[in-house]
Amino acid sequence: MNIVIAGDGEVGFHVAKMLTNEKHNITIVDPQQDLLKMIESHTDLMTIAGNSTNPEILLQAKADKADLVISVVHEEQTNILTAIIAKKLGAKKTIARINSIEFLRKDNLAMLEGMGIDYIVSPEFFAAQEIAGLVQQSAATEVIDFSNGKLSLFLLRLDENATVLEKTLDQVASEHSHLDFRAIAIHRKSKTIIPKGKDKFQLNDLAYVITKSEGVHELLQLGGKLNLPINDIIIIGGGRVGKMTAKMLEKERRVKLIDIDKERCMRLTDLLDNTLIINGDARQLELLEDEGIETTDALVAVTNNSETNILTCVLAKKYGVRKTIALVENIDYIDIAQSMGIDAVINKKLIAAGHIFRFTMQSKVASIKCLSGIDAEVLEFIATKNSAITKKPIRLLDIPKGAIIGGIIRDEDAYIAVGDFQIKEGDKVVVFSLPECIQKVDELFN
Numbered sequence: 001m002n003i004v005i006a007g008d009g010e011v012g013f014h015v016a017k018m019l020t021n022e023k024h025n026i027t028i029v030d031p032q033q034d035l036l037k038m039i040e041s042h043t044d045l046m047t048i049a050g051n052s053t054n055p056e057i058l059l060q061a062k063a064d065k066a067d068l069v070i071s072v073v074h075e076e077q078t079n080i081l082t083a084i085i086a087k088k089l090g091a092k093k094t095i096a097r098i099n100s101i102e103f104l105r106k107d108n109l110a111m112l113e114g115m116g117i118d119y120i121v122s123p124e125f126f127a128a129q130e131i132a133g134l135v136q137q138s139a140a141t142e143v144i145d146f147s148n149g150k151l152s153l154f155l156l157r158l159d160e161n162a163t164v165l166e167k168t169l170d171q172v173a174s175e176h177s178h179l180d181f182r183a184i185a186i187h188r189k190s191k192t193i194i195p196k197g198k199d200k201f202q203l204n205d206l207a208y209v210i211t212k213s214e215g216v217h218e219l220l221q222l223g224g225k226l227n228l229p230i231n232d233i234i235i236i237g238g239g240r241v242g243k244m245t246a247k248m249l250e251k252e253r254r255v256k257l258i259d260i261d262k263e264r265c266m267r268l269t270d271l272l273d274n275t276l277i278i279n280g281d282a283r284q285l286e287l288l289e290d291e292g293i294e295t296t297d298a299l300v301a302v303t304n305n306s307e308t309n310i311l312t313c314v315l316a317k318k319y320g321v322r323k324t325i326a327l328v329e330n331i332d333y334i335d336i337a338q339s340m341g342i343d344a345v346i347n348k349k350l351i352a353a354g355h356i357f358r359f360t361m362q363s364k365v366a367s368i369k370c371l372s373g374i375d376a377e378v379l380e381f382i383a384t385k386n387s388a389i390t391k392k393p394i395r396l397l398d399i400p401k402g403a404i405i406g407g408i409i410r411d412e413d414a415y416i417a418v419g420d421f422q423i424k425e426g427d428k429v430v431v432f433s434l435p436e437c438i439q440k441v442d443e444l445f446n
Contacts, residue, residue, distance in 0.1 A: 001360055004029060004061045004091070006052030006071040006082050011097070011123065014331075014349040015070060015356055016045055018370075023439070024360060027061045052082040055089065064090040070356060072097040072121065080117065087116030095119045095356055099240060121355050123348035127302075128244035130351065131325055134344050135233065135249060135298055138323050139225035141206065141343050144369050146380050146430050149213055150414040151407045153369075153378055153430070154181075157343075158205045161224025170197040172222070180215025182416050184208050184406040184432045185376065190335055192374045192434065194404050206338065206373070210406030210430060212414045230297040230323060235275075236282040236312055237303035238264050241327060241348075243271060245300060250274040256291055258282045282312055288319070298323040302346075306330045313342045334373045345372045363387070363445035366428055376434050378406075381445045383427045389444045395419030402434035403441050 003019060005012050006029045013035070016026050020043060027046045030036050036047040050057035052071060063069050069091040071082035076098045083094035098120045102108065109120060137143045142155035158165060164172050169183055186195050187206035193199070201207065211219050220227055231253055235242050238259035246257050246268075255275045259265050265279040280287045282301075293299070299316040301309035306328045313324035325344045328337050337345050350370040354377070358365040364382035371378065383389050389397065394405055394417055405417040409428040415421060423429060433441050 001067040004069045011072045066091045070095045083117045123352040124240040126351045132248040139227040147409045156223040164201045181211035233298045236301040241302040246275045293319045300325045302327040385425045400437040400440045402437040406430045
């Protein structure tokens with residue numbers, strides 16, 4: 001595909017870097033020449049310095065012949081205008097990053113679509129959605145649902161309470177013959193492996209397990225996890241992510257939001273109905289103790305400072321908080337944050353990249369999730385007529401070593417993938433894949 005990316009920072013660069021693995025022709029338009037020099041020194045991408053709302057700059061980037069134009073600068077007005085102009089020039093598809101929640105209403109989305117914007121990406125809204133979902137499940141580090149929960153991917157940190165420690169996958173399967181779940185990846189000491197039958201689970205492994213809804217209880221038992229209710233939540237940071245998260249959670253849970261900015265706190269009191277707004281510095285132990293950190297079920301740290309978010313979550317763990325969630329924008333810090341015992345890490349760049357990435361695939365993709373902490377993706381493909389994936393049972397398919405089929409959804413039924421299963425046209429297929437294998441997996445479904 002011919003792709004033009006308008007960006008003014010890390011989101012655009014990360015999306016471009018992710019797409020380079022797929023052998024697309026990518027041009028980056030950015031006003032910052034220093035950033036473009038850095039990109040040119042690390043990649044083979046074509047770069048153009050300039051404002052993406054300038055039609056001449058877009059024509060120079062060949063947006064008129066582009067299959068996809070992606071605008072992810074910080075200013076949403078720029079993104080909207082870039083997408084509209086690119087579509088008028090002849091771009092086949094356009095994607096714009098939007099920050100304001102008002103634009104996400106159905107009537108406004110329809111209006112933007114009528115103006116030539118095919119898809120809206122809101123990293124802050126997606127991050128808040130993800131946090132709200134994580135709060136529903138206290139036992140797992142991360143939970144990703146497919147087809148309204150018919151299949152789910154659970155990430156479990158295996159501590160000393162896990163009953164599967166030092167057991168092979170074959171042993172676990174033989175001891176529990178009717179398993180409704182399957183381990184599809186293990187992250188161990190900064191390395192990700194696709195496990196085979198003889199591989200053993202070890203202490204502190206991060207195990208990625210695909211499960212049917214009826215298998216969740218037994219899965220958590222084997223992982224030594226208790227799914228305790230989360231009612232009392234403290235959110236640190238009242239920016240867009242913190243505000244949206246509080247709005248999603250405040251109707252059903254007791255929510256406190258702490259922010260250091262007094263003026264922002266005043267604005268939040270008008271926007272949030274059932275959230276207690278506290279003006280203060282969450283890095284001060286006395287404030288956290290006064291606000292009941294010891295009896296809090298979950299702490300969500302979403303300030304603009306990754307280090308503050310990580311340290312606050314580590315501190316909350318020492319006070320016995322069950323679930324800690326940190327917004328970590330520096331990708332290099334994610335693995336460190338997980339090794340420090342933080343339950344879940346959110347990264348807006350990875351979330352945005354996942355939503356954008358599916359528009360660059362040749363096959364039909366219902367959803368993509370770029371996993372935090374490991375260089376891998378989980379994709380929900382839709383099997384099409386005459387595609388290679390439908391020609392043979394799973395065990396006879398030429399699936400690359402760095403990928404694995406976890407489960408299948410057919411109509412209203414979910415299945416855990418086994419060797420003799422035959423995938424049919426219309427099936428939704430959940431695949432875990434390392435980046436270097438995605439193109440080959442895509443070809444199986446195309």
